[in-house]
Amino acid sequence: MTVLTWTDDRVEQLKKLWEGGLSASQIAAELGNVTRNAVIGKVHRLGLSGRAKSPTSAAPRPRKARPAQHMMRVTRPVARGNTALAHVFEVEAEPDPVAHDNVVPMSQRLSLLELNEATCHWPIGDPSNPEFFFCGGKALQSLPYCAHHSRIAYQPAGDRRRQQAKPTR
């Protein structure tokens, strides 16, 4: 079924979104079935890095060794990252992309480069198609989507797992 490999098409999306200025987590969410780590890893492997902004890149990297990493790795719970989120995207984006037309005025639609932190990044349609556009609504604080799409994205929301969950340090 789902090919767990970076197809050319997938990579193309990755490059476009990354160069577009979207965050790795956002790209991961948009692509679906991938975590932000996967996205970052691929980005580095591709040679892309820093594109325009390198906030943390300005910091020195004194090659930190990791002797404390070989700790016992208990059976890791599968389904990390935003599995539920990816699912939602899959269902929402496949049937009829233009179905969201009724909730997204033409005057509000934004292209990739028109997106801001304050604009809704909800993708509508396939990025490869000319009809593709982003919602462009007013994004909520700390969220990539407007109130409407945030509700859709996080519907199953009871407690979605964060990658940053640190058990012990």
Next chain:
DNA sequence: CCCTGATTCGC
């Protein structure tokens, strides 16, 4: 505490 990207390393 939230987020971000960067890096290392097991697979």
Next chain:
DNA sequence: GCGAATCAGG
């Protein structure tokens, strides 16, 4: 080559 775990900065 891939990505989880981890690190480090904002």
